[in-house]
Structure formats: C-alpha cells, structure tokens
Amino acid sequence: MVDEVLGAVRERLRTPPSCGVAGLDRVVADALRPGKLLRPGLVVGSAAAAGAGLADRALRNRVVLAAEAMELLHVATLVHDDIIDGSPLRRGRPSVVASAGVASALVIGDLLLARGALAAAGAAPNGPLVWARALACMARGQLLEGDLRGAPSVEAHREYAALKTAELFRASAEIGALAVDAEPDVVRAHGEFGLHFGIAFQHVDDLLDVVGDPARTGKPAGLDAANGVPTTAALLLEVPSPGGLATLVAAELEDASASLPPGRGSAELRAWAADALRRTLHAADDRPRRTLVQLSAVLDRFEHDIHPVRETTPCTPTPVL
Numbered sequence: 001m002v003d004e005v006l007g008a009v010r011e012r013l014r015t016p017p018s019c020g021v022a023g024l025d026r027v028v029a030d031a032l033r034p035g036k037l038l039r040p041g042l043v044v045g046s047a048a049a050a051g052a053g054l055a056d057r058a059l060r061n062r063v064v065l066a067a068e069a070m071e072l073l074h075v076a077t078l079v080h081d082d083i084i085d086g087s088p089l090r091r092g093r094p095s096v097v098a099s100a101g102v103a104s105a106l107v108i109g110d111l112l113l114a115r116g117a118l119a120a121a122g123a124a125p126n127g128p129l130v131w132a133r134a135l136a137c138m139a140r141g142q143l144l145e146g147d148l149r150g151a152p153s154v155e156a157h158r159e160y161a162a163l164k165t166a167e168l169f170r171a172s173a174e175i176g177a178l179a180v181d182a183e184p185d186v187v188r189a190h191g192e193f194g195l196h197f198g199i200a201f202q203h204v205d206d207l208l209d210v211v212g213d214p215a216r217t218g219k220p221a222g223l224d225a226a227n228g229v230p231t232t233a234a235l236l237l238e239v240p241s242p243g244g245l246a247t248l249v250a251a252e253l254e255d256a257s258a259s260l261p262p263g264r265g266s267a268e269l270r271a272w273a274a275d276a277l278r279r280t281l282h283a284a285d286d287r288p289r290r291t292l293v294q295l296s297a298v299l300d301r302f303e304h305d306i307h308p309v310r311e312t313t314p315c316t317p318t319p320v321l
Contacts, residue, residue, distance in 0.1 A: 001048070001054045001055065001060075002044050002045065002048055002054070004054075005044045005047075005054055005060060005063055005064060005067070006037060006040060006041065006044055006067070008060075008064045009034075009037065009040045009044075009064055009067045009068055009071065010034045010037070012064065012068050013032045013033075013034055013068065013071060014029075014032075014034075016028045016029050016031075016032045017111050017112070017114075017115045019107075019108065019111065023100075024100060024104060024108065027096055027099045027100045027104075027108065028096075028108055028111070028112075030093055030094075030096075030099070031075055031078075031079060031090070031096050031108070031112075032071075032072075032075060032112075033091065033093070035091050036276075036279070036280075037067075037071065038169075038201070038276055039067075039070040039071055039073075039074050039168060039169065039172045040067035040068070040070060040071050040172075041067075041272065041276065042070075042169060042172040042173055042176065042194060042197070042272075042273075043063065043066050043067040043070055043172045043173070043175060043176035043179075044063055044067055044176060045176070045268070045269045045272045045273075046172070046173040046174075046176030046177050046190045046193075046194070046269065047059075047063045047066070047176040047177065047179055047180045048265065048268065048269075049190070049260075049265030049266055049268060049269040050176070050177045050180050050182035050186055050190070050265065051182070051186075051263075051265055054180075059179065059180050059181070062122065062123050062124060062179040062180070063123070063176060063179045063180065065119045065120075065122040065123040065127075065179070066119070066120070066123035066124065066127060066175040066176055066178070066179040067172075067176070068116070068119045069116045069117070069119035069120035069123055069127065069131055069175065070116075070131075070134075070168065070171065070172045070175065071116075072112050072113070072115050072116030072119060073112075073113065073116045073131060073134065073135060073168065074168060075112055076109045076110075076112035076113045076116060077109075077135075077138055077168075078090060079095075079096045079097070079105055079108055079109035079112065080105075080106070080109045081142075082095040082096060082097050082098075082105070083097045083102055083105050083106065083109075084142070096108055096109075113135070116131065117131060117132070120175065123175055123178070123179045124175060124178035124179050125178075126178055127175050127178060127179070130171045130174050130175045130178065131171060131175065133167070133171065134167050134168045134170070134171035137163045137164075137167035137168075138163065138164055138165075138167060138168060140163050141160055141161075141162075141163030141164030141165075141167075142164060144159070144160050144163065144164075145160065145164075148160050154248070158199060158248075161198075161199050161202040161203070162195065162198075162199055164202075165198050165199070165201065165202040165205075166194070166195050166196070166197075166198025166199045166201075166202060167195065167198070168198065169194040169195060169197055169198025169201065170191045170192070170194040170195040170198065171191075171194070172194055173190040173191050173193055173194030173197075174187050174188075174190060174191040174194065176190065177190045177191075186261075189259050189260060189261060190259075190260075190269075192255075192256070192259035193256045193257075193259045193260055193269065193273075195256075196252045196253065196255040196256035196259065197252070197253070197256045197273050199252045200248075200249045200252035200253050200256065200277065201276070201277060201280065203245055203248050203249050203252070204245075204249060204277055204280050204281060204295070205280060206245075207245060207281075207284060207291070208280070208283050208284055244291060244294070245291055245294075245295070246291060246294035246295050246297075246298050249277075249295060249298055250298040250301075250302075253273075253298065253299075253302040254302075256270075256273070256302075257270060257302060257305055267305070270302060270303055270305060271303050273302075274299045274300075274302055274303035275303075277295075277299055278296075278299055281295060281296075
C-alpha cells in the first residue's frame, strides 16, 4: 500500500503547475521530475505507522496531498538554493536557474510554494500550519549560513542542519500523521523522529559533498566548500574525533528511535529510514572506507532497535573522517 501511495504522488508531480509559457512549463516539469522522494516517503511512512492504515480511500487521498505538499516545498527551496549558490546542475540535469535565468527561477520557486501550500490545505486542517512553520525554519537556516561561514563548528552546523533540512523532515512526519487523524501525542512523537532522522540524513549528505560521486549524486562534488559553507564532514576532516561522523549519526538515530512508541508501525518506519540512509550512502565513492563500515553498523543497530545505537568503540582518527 505504501508503494501504491507513493506511485500516486509521482503521478501528481508529473502534472506540474502551469506557468502559461511553454518553455518555462518544460523547466517546471523537469524540476519536478521525481528524485529520491525522501520527504514524501517519510509522509507516507509516518501515516502508515500511525496505525490507521492506508486502506481508507479518503485518508489515502489526504496522505497523497500531504506528500505532494512536502515535495513541492522541498523542490521550491532547491530552486531558490540554486539561485543563491549559482549551481548549474540539479539531479544530474540543468538547474532551473541555469535553464530559465534568475528572474524566472525566482518566480517558478514561488509558484511551487503556492501549489505546495494548497496541497497542505487539502491534507489536514493543521496542514498549512505545519507546512508554513517548516518553510519559516528553512528560511531562518538559510540566513544562518553567513554566521556558519564566520564561525564554523560541528555544534553550529547541527543548528543550521536542523533548521535548513531537518525541520522539513519533522513537518513531513507530522503532516503524515495528521492526514490520518492521529492523536496529538503520536503527531509529536513522529515529528521528533523526523527531526532527528533529518539531522542524521544531513550528516550523511554532507559526506557526499566531500566524497560523493557526481555520476551518482547528480551534482558537482565540493559545491558547499566552493561556496564557503562548512559541512560536518569537512569540519571533521580538519579536526578528527573518535568515531567521527558515525558517532554523530548514531546519536541522532538513537534519539529518533527513542521518540517512537513500541510496535510494528514504529519498526517499519525505522526500517524505511535506515534503508533511505543506505541508499544515500550508495552515492559515495570508496575513499571513506572506515566511515562507511561504521555507518553501516550504526544503521543495522538503528533498524533493529538495538541499544545503544551510539558508536561507543573509540577509533584512531584517520585522514578520511
């Protein structure tokens, strides 16, 4: 049923909002070409884990709208990010700003935001509130980027990652639960799971900026470094720590796991999240071998809810994380 719902989300994304300009409509369609669909996947996984199931057609349609809302928000912010960063590629194709120019890219991003807000309104009564809060957090995170350049640290980067990336994951988990009329405590628990999972994801994604294979990631390696944005992975290269990146990921995943109540739905949500992180790691090249082995072990423990998830065995720092 989860795959069926995600299939419906893909179909909706293949019908993008029209700009009324044929050339720009093609640019919008390319921007919405489905990628990994992590945020929609989290929406659907959260809805399924909330216990209501997805068999009810009306609820299922609301979940589809919730997932669409989160993906449109995500893609809109990517369009705007590429304007700020001057990125020529996105998902292995020319970025919107590279194809349409700055002025049109700005408006296309706004158009996607408007479409996303409408979808959130159809997903749940509080859907627009959750959606708008995520957008506000992401904007604050973007504004923090300048401070991060001036005083980089792992702690400062975590705050930045929480706002810029993980709050959208929190919102995705919350709106998924809201779409199936979950109780408030379940919505909060799923939101906490999404937040910590989102930070863990960002730590892993940071690794790809250092050692990612552009043929797999669909974007140039070293883009954050070129734009002067320090990432956790890059900071750990400069100042290695016991356990390195795996320790940070493990800490977030332990908190994510602890936020969920026991039960089959929670186990399935953890399994989905672990698989999503594994698929992200597949885009790394083979250089950080030790880090990849450590992260693989962390994900196995997280998926099977083996405590502690945190990396506790000290390791000698190596030149690569």
